Amino acid sequence: xxxxxxxxxxxxxxxxxxxxxxxxxxxxxxxxxxxxxxxxxxxxxxxxxxxxxxxxxxxxxxxxxxxxxxxxxxxxxxxxxxxxxxxxxxxxxxxxxxxxxxxxxxxxxxxxxxxxxxxxxxxxxxxxxxxxxxxxxxxxxxxxxxxxxxxxxxxxxxxxxxxxxxxxxxxxxxxxxxxxxxxxxxxxxxxxxxxxxxxxxxxxxxxxxxxxxxxxxxxxxxxxxxxxxxxxxxxxxxxxxxxxxxxxxxxxxxxxxxxxxxxxxxxxxxxxxxxxxxxxxxxxxxxxxxxxxxxxxxxxxxxxxxxxxxxxxxxxxxxxxxxxxxxxxxxxxxxxxxxxxxxxxxxxxxxxxxxxxxxxxxxxxxxxxxxxxxxxxxxxxxxxxxxxxxxxxxxxxxxxxxxxxxxxxxxxxxxxxxxxxxxxxxxxxxxxxxxxxxxxxxxxxxxxxxxxxxxxxxxxxxxxxxxxxxxxxxxxxxxxxxxxxxxxxxxxxxxxxxxxxxxxxxxxxxxxxxxxxxxxxxxxxxxxxxxxxxxxxxxxxxxxxxxxxxxxxxxxxxxxxxxxxxxxxxxxxxxxxxxxxxxxxxxxxxxxxxxxxxxxxxxxxxxxxxxxxxxxxxxxxxxxxxxxxxxxxxxxxxxxxxxxxxxxxxxxxxxxxx
Numbered sequence: 001x002x003x004x005x006x007x008x009x010x011x012x013x014x015x016x017x018x019x020x021x022x023x024x025x026x027x028x029x030x031x032x033x034x035x036x037x038x039x040x041x042x043x044x045x046x047x048x049x050x051x052x053x054x055x056x057x058x059x060x061x062x063x064x065x066x067x068x069x070x071x072x073x074x075x076x077x078x079x080x081x082x083x084x085x086x087x088x089x090x091x092x093x094x095x096x097x098x099x100x101x102x103x104x105x106x107x108x109x110x111x112x113x114x115x116x117x118x119x120x121x122x123x124x125x126x127x128x129x130x131x132x133x134x135x136x137x138x139x140x141x142x143x144x145x146x147x148x149x150x151x152x153x154x155x156x157x158x159x160x161x162x163x164x165x166x167x168x169x170x171x172x173x174x175x176x177x178x179x180x181x182x183x184x185x186x187x188x189x190x191x192x193x194x195x196x197x198x199x200x201x202x203x204x205x206x207x208x209x210x211x212x213x214x215x216x217x218x219x220x221x222x223x224x225x226x227x228x229x230x231x232x233x234x235x236x237x238x239x240x241x242x243x244x245x246x247x248x249x250x251x252x253x254x255x256x257x258x259x260x261x262x263x264x265x266x267x268x269x270x271x272x273x274x275x276x277x278x279x280x281x282x283x284x285x286x287x288x289x290x291x292x293x294x295x296x297x298x299x300x301x302x303x304x305x306x307x308x309x310x311x312x313x314x315x316x317x318x319x320x321x322x323x324x325x326x327x328x329x330x331x332x333x334x335x336x337x338x339x340x341x342x343x344x345x346x347x348x349x350x351x352x353x354x355x356x357x358x359x360x361x362x363x364x365x366x367x368x369x370x371x372x373x374x375x376x377x378x379x380x381x382x383x384x385x386x387x388x389x390x391x392x393x394x395x396x397x398x399x400x401x402x403x404x405x406x407x408x409x410x411x412x413x414x415x416x417x418x419x420x421x422x423x424x425x426x427x428x429x430x431x432x433x434x435x436x437x438x439x440x441x442x443x444x445x446x447x448x449x450x451x452x453x454x455x456x457x458x459x460x461x462x463x464x465x466x467x468x469x470x471x472x473x474x475x476x477x478x479x480x481x482x483x484x485x486x487x488x489x490x491x492x493x494x495x496x497x498x499x500x501x502x503x504x505x506x507x508x509x510x511x512x513x514x515x516x517x518x519x520x521x522x523x524x525x526x527x528x529x530x531x532x533x534x535x536x537x538x539x540x541x542x543x544x545x546x547x548x549x550x551x552x553x554x555x556x557x558x559x560x561x562x563x564x565x566x567x568x569x570x571x572x573x574x575x576x577x578x579x580x581x582x583x584x585x586x587x588x589x590x591x592x593x594x595x596x597x598x599x600x601x602x603x604x605x606x607x608x609x610x611x612x613x614x615x616x617x618x619x620x621x622x623x624x625x626x627x628x629x630x631x632x633x634x635x636x637x638x639x640x641x642x643x644x645x646x647x648x649x650x651x652x653x654x655x656x657x658x
Contacts, residue, residue, distance in 0.1 A: 108165075258303040
């Protein structure tokens, strides 16, 4: 028998299985390679120990039986090809859409993990929503005997899509079972060929070629039924050992085979060592899995003098990647621990809000927004350790439920207030209906605006009445303001006509030529002023025309040699008559307040100037004809004259107000 008989061939189903790593120096290192059940089923993955010629029953004892499940016989496909998303961030509708997209890929053997994660997250959100709706139903109907029912369209859609997945999965595995039987027949055929491989009449070179062809056929055959797995594999391995015993008789052929295998394994070692420079740990780890499959399935043994050296190099390169994988797993675990602390803090904040009572709808809306934000933060925080997942979710759900109970109790107390609000809004509605046809717009408009303002200050009414009363109230208000708009449209047209008349009067007064007789010229000016007064309002954006008219009057008054006071009072009289008819006299009242403030300001100025004169008069060596004193006295006199004008204006305003 050869010194190295283990050619690391695959088992009967053509796949590998993770096992402890046995090395000549280090003994056993557990879990060097963590392959999926679909990728690995051989417990001799990293062993180079010679296999003794044992009976089939003895060899089968070394192979660990794996529980036969449907997923264990899936295709040899790595699930990482379709990444798993953070489904906690998706809504129920988005989860259904994501499931539909996965089914459209038509790769039913690759999406099991993703589908189950989606299912778990969807049902978690659905049951949470169902609990909230049930509690809300019982709060609103405490004495009802009616059974609670809640229909969510997204749930019906989810059941439909998940049913499609289940049907496709069953079809897939039914086909897979048929393929397993076909693969079994092919492997039994190869075992029989191995049994009859040794032929003394055939050259050793031809026999070795035939042997390699059988090995290539074996490794290209897919998985077989697990209940036949050990028996077929052990028979195959038994005949492979017999062949190597036979090959031992031809040392030259054996040495050539060893040399070829050594070259192949050296290349595998180089590729394994190069993986140390791969920045992505998962990529390096998956690539290393492929190299181990090649080491076991595609490359035979090497000579004893090279066996330990080449295996040691491959083991060292493997350990480096394995250490990186362990470090990555530790980092992921630490991140999950951090996420757990974050989620605990979020739950603590929600629990605090669940014990904080507020006394207004606006504040409850704010509290609800805070809880919703915290809820989103909880889902966005990422995964937590598996052993803490259920407890974390339970405490989170209970905290949210406690908050909702507290919130619902507040709104239950609000029902009485809502009925009182309904009475108030009904009264305002009746007022609006009574006034909606009014044509006394000057009086009614402020009332209607006040009614609308009061409506806004009244809180919510029962939901069943809300839409109807608002629709009726809005209709009454809209009817009134549509009439007001139509009336203002007519007024605007009239004001445009008034503007056109004032433009004609402005041109006429510009063309006035005084004859030089004071009384006649004054009568002419007054006639134009009266004509101007007789014209009504003009549009607000065109009232500058009054200023132009007053400017022309100033020029005429200067030609008449009328005193400044008389000129000022005549222009003022022209202006205040317009103020008296605007905004219900509000502008006239504002003008009165302005004049009174102006008089107070002038009084203050005069008082200050008189104090200044006393200062200069008491100064030592002050001259009687001090020019500063003279100027201050003139200034006082001008202020007194100005104050007299303002007092006359105030008097005139008060007479108009009477």
